[in-house]
Amino acid sequence: MSAQAQPNSFRTGPDERGHFGPFGGRFVAETLMPNILELEKAYEEARNDPAFHAEMAYFSTHYIGRPSPLYFAERMTEHLGGAKIYFKREELNHTGAHKVNNVLGQILLARRMGKKRIIAETGAGQHGVATATLCARFGLECIVYMGAVDVERQKPNVFRMNMLGAKVVPVQSGTRTLKDAMNEALRDWVTNVADTFYCIGTVAGPHPYPAMVRDFQCVIGNETREQMLEAEGRLPDSLVACIGGGSNAIGLFHPFLDDKSVEIYGVEAAGHGLHSLHAASLTGGRPGVLHGNRTYLLMNRDGQIADAHSISAGLDYPGIGPEHAWLHEMGRVTYISATDQEALDAFQLCSRLEGILPALEPSHALAKVIEIAPKKPKDHLMVVNISGRGDKDLFQIAEHLGSQIV
Amino acid sequence: MLKTQPMTQRIEARFQKCRAEGRAALVTYIMAGDPDPETSLEILKSLPKAGADIVEFGLPFTDPMADGPAIQAAGLRALKGGQDTVKTLDLIRRFRAEDAETPVILMGYFNPIYVYGVDRFLADAREAGVDGLIVVDLPPEEDDELCLPALKAGLAFIRLATPTTDDKRLPAVLENTAGFVYYVSITGITGAATPDFGKVATAVERIKRHTPLPVVVGFGVKSGAHAAAVAQGADGVVVGSALIDALKGTLDAEDRATAGTVEAVTKLVKELSEGVRSVAKRAAA
Numbered sequence: 001m002s003a004q005a006q007p008n009s010f011r012t013g014p015d016e017r018g019h020f021g022p023f024g025g026r027f028v029a030e031t032l033m034p035n036i037l038e039l040e041k042a043y044e045e046a047r048n049d050p051a052f053h054a055e056m057a058y059f060s061t062h063y064i065g066r067p068s069p070l071y072f073a074e075r076m077t078e079h080l081g082g083a084k085i086y087f088k089r090e091e092l093n094h095t096g097a098h099k100v101n102n103v104l105g106q107i108l109l110a111r112r113m114g115k116k117r118i119i120a121e122t123g124a125g126q127h128g129v130a131t132a133t134l135c136a137r138f139g140l141e142c143i144v145y146m147g148a149v150d151v152e153r154q155k156p157n158v159f160r161m162n163m164l165g166a167k168v169v170p171v172q173s174g175t176r177t178l179k180d181a182m183n184e185a186l187r188d189w190v191t192n193v194a195d196t197f198y199c200i201g202t203v204a205g206p207h208p209y210p211a212m213v214r215d216f217q218c219v220i221g222n223e224t225r226e227q228m229l230e231a232e233g234r235l236p237d238s239l240v241a242c243i244g245g246g247s248n249a250i251g252l253f254h255p256f257l258d259d260k261s262v263e264i265y266g267v268e269a270a271g272h273g274l275h276s277l278h279a280a281s282l283t284g285g286r287p288g289v290l291h292g293n294r295t296y297l298l299m300n301r302d303g304q305i306a307d308a309h310s311i312s313a314g315l316d317y318p319g320i321g322p323e324h325a326w327l328h329e330m331g332r333v334t335y336i337s338a339t340d341q342e343a344l345d346a347f348q349l350c351s352r353l354e355g356i357l358p359a360l361e362p363s364h365a366l367a368k369v370i371e372i373a374p375k376k377p378k379d380h381l382m383v384v385n386i387s388g389r390g391d392k393d394l395f396q397i398a399e400h401l402g403s404q405i406v
Numbered sequence: 407m408l409k410t411q412p413m414t415q416r417i418e419a420r421f422q423k424c425r426a427e428g429r430a431a432l433v434t435y436i437m438a439g440d441p442d443p444e445t446s447l448e449i450l451k452s453l454p455k456a457g458a459d460i461v462e463f464g465l466p467f468t469d470p471m472a473d474g475p476a477i478q479a480a481g482l483r484a485l486k487g488g489q490d491t492v493k494t495l496d497l498i499r500r501f502r503a504e505d506a507e508t509p510v511i512l513m514g515y516f517n518p519i520y521v522y523g524v525d526r527f528l529a530d531a532r533e534a535g536v537d538g539l540i541v542v543d544l545p546p547e548e549d550d551e552l553c554l555p556a557l558k559a560g561l562a563f564i565r566l567a568t569p570t571t572d573d574k575r576l577p578a579v580l581e582n583t584a585g586f587v588y589y590v591s592i593t594g595i596t597g598a599a600t601p602d603f604g605k606v607a608t609a610v611e612r613i614k615r616h617t618p619l620p621v622v623v624g625f626g627v628k629s630g631a632h633a634a635a636v637a638q639g640a641d642g643v644v645v646g647s648a649l650i651d652a653l654k655g656t657l658d659a660e661d662r663a664t665a666g667t668v669e670a671v672t673k674l675v676k677e678l679s680e681g682v683r684s685v686a687k688r689a690a691a
Contacts, residue, residue, distance in 0.1 A: 017547065025547075025548060026545065026547050026548060027516060027543045027544065027545075027548060028543055028545060029471070029472045029542050029543060029545070029566070029568075030545050030565070030566045030567065030568045030570075030571060030579065030590070031472075031566075031568040031569075031570050031590065031593050032570075033545045033546075033547065033570075033571075033575070034570045034571070034572065034575060035570070173475070173478055174468060174469065174478070174482070179469060180469075183469050183470075183471045186471040186472075187471060187472070187474075187595045190471075190472060190593060190594060190595060191593060191594040191595060191598065192593075193570055193593045194593070288517045288520060288521055289516045289517045289520050289543070290469060290517060291469075291471070292543075294520075297517075299517070299521065301490075301521075302490035302491055302492075302518055302521065302522075303467075303491075303517040303518035303519075303520065303521030303522065304466075304467065304468045304485060304490075304518070305468045305469050305517075
């Protein structure tokens with residue numbers, strides 16, 4: 001991987017056409033192009049407008065509850081006997097996950113653009129809930145596309161969205177999971193292009209989405225940097241985060257990409273194992289074009305998109321954000337994977353030792369912390385992003401553990 | 407502006423013939439391999455005889471984000487039967503062996519072509535007898551990917567213009583287009599809403615002010631009457647989802663072809679052809 005020339009900085013992408021190295025781009029139908037160019041311009045104006053940042057800061061503090069704590073996981077550290085482990089506690093945000101950071105940015109942007117109808121896709125439902133929440137707060141119409149399979153396995157979140165006034169549309173096409181929800185959202189956008197804002201939940205899709213969503217999530221890494229300097233007087237030695245599309249990971253990683261001393265680990269979902277059904281696009285896929293961007297995809301020899309599998313609906317996507325594909329090829333971030341079983345084990349360990357029920361998504365990151373931390377010295381500072389809380393997963397976890405929730 | 411002249415003779419000749427007959431062209435779309443390879447080839451062969459002037463053959467893809475339920479399902483039926491890009495080009499080769507004149511346009515999404523390898527795909531497609539490509543998810547911003555290599559390889563890259571393509575953007579959309587321009591009559595997906603035909607005529611006039619190429623209109627055309635309405639202003643009429651609906655209506659419970667499958671499609675094509683031919687246009691000088 002290190003054969004490629006290393007850039008002076010890993011933080012300057014994408015270029016003006018939305019490329020991170022060979023990845024990214026704008027592979028969309030002509031109908032959407034004018035909208036995408038309009039969005040790019042509106043975002044550029046907003047990010048240079050202090051009033052937009054002030055509005056973001058106000059709602060981040062008073063509505064989301066930021067900053068989220070950087071918490072020393074003392075018992076986990078003792079138990080593993082190696083690195084000193086910190087949790088970045090994104091699960092304490094309003095709505096229970098990191099997703100809301102991005103949605104706040106996009107909804108404030110939609111308001112600036114005068115768009116009154118918001119559409120979103122969702123897998124686990126966390127992005128859908130965050131979008132429904134902010135639409136309720138600002139009085140906007142909200143339609144959430146969700147694969148019919150995910151509607152079934154994430155019932156509590158479907159109910160939450162309904163309570164927030166959103167319309168959840170179960171998607172019956174294709175494999176009826178996150179990728180099909182994204183197809184259906186794109187079909188809606190192409191049909192209602194004039195008045196609709198598409199609020200994408202991860203660092204994927206056509207430019208400018210991967211860069212814009214990343215910018216909104218970088219609050220995670222920026223806070224971590226300050227908090228670690230305050231707690232330990234120096235930068236962390238390693239970062240660990242789970243990756244589906246990769247928004248919580250890039251949010252934590254990006255502010256540290258040019259700090260060479262910081263090891264960075266992205267954890268994909270290995271499902272039943274890499275030789276069976278899984279969702280590890282970088283480990284088990286290759287470059288292709290889907291949903292507006294070139295990136296690593298799970299697909300067959302003919303370029304037909306494969307069914308991804310993960311116990312976690314939030315990681316169950318056959319692609320990954322284009323910036324991760326590039327960081328993978330440049331060798332700046334090490335991408336590894338955790339199986340369903342490893343994630344379940346990590347979920348239980350974290351719940352018992354720290355009194356924190358992590359979502360199944362960050363349980364994948366914790367699974368690799370359990371593997372890596374014992375090999376590190378005691379003064380090694382490791383940060384893991386607890387990107388969401390586990391309440392939404394309890395029914396599913398109970399089923400796997402063979403118990404029943406009454 | 408790319409100066410290389412693409413090998414679009416078959417397309418040009420066909421539009422010339424239609425103009426000489428004082429009428430618009432009928433362009434039909436079916437999915438390769440739907441419901442099985444042999445039936446789709448049989449339908450393809452029957453289309454020109456039933457009145458189609460240009461045939462579009464769909465390249466199946468798992469995630470057709472601009473298509474409605476009819477074409478989504480057609481693609482999945484084809485993929486379930488093992489259809490892939492290699493087999494689709496084989497079917498076109500066999501069609502071409504019997505029909506040297508009807509232009510064949512391959513229509514689909516970029517990923518199967520990208521994975522096949524762009525240069526290898528273009529060489530194989532041209533050798534098989536493909537005349538042009540319509541790739542939905544490649545706007546002018548991504549011309550380097552396939553459009554420019556296709557023009558170099560002698561294949562027409564047919565661009566979609568849409569109601570959101572304003573006068574400012576239109577020149578960029580038309581710049582590297584060859585063969586004809588495909589005007590998408592609605593903002594939406596295939597097989598959904600029926601367009602306002604008056605608005606479509608105005609849009610076609612607008613595009614024709616920017617290009618000497620023929621302008622064909624598709625999306626939402628379902629009957630002979632619709633075809634006649636579109637043929638008033640446009641140089642051609644595209645019909646896809648309605649043909650696939652007609653095909654699907656004849657399949658058995660396991661989605662297999664029955665004795666009536668081919669005929670159901672050709673019957674509708676005949677009706678559409680009569681619709682197109684009912685509108686007399688000024689013959690080209």
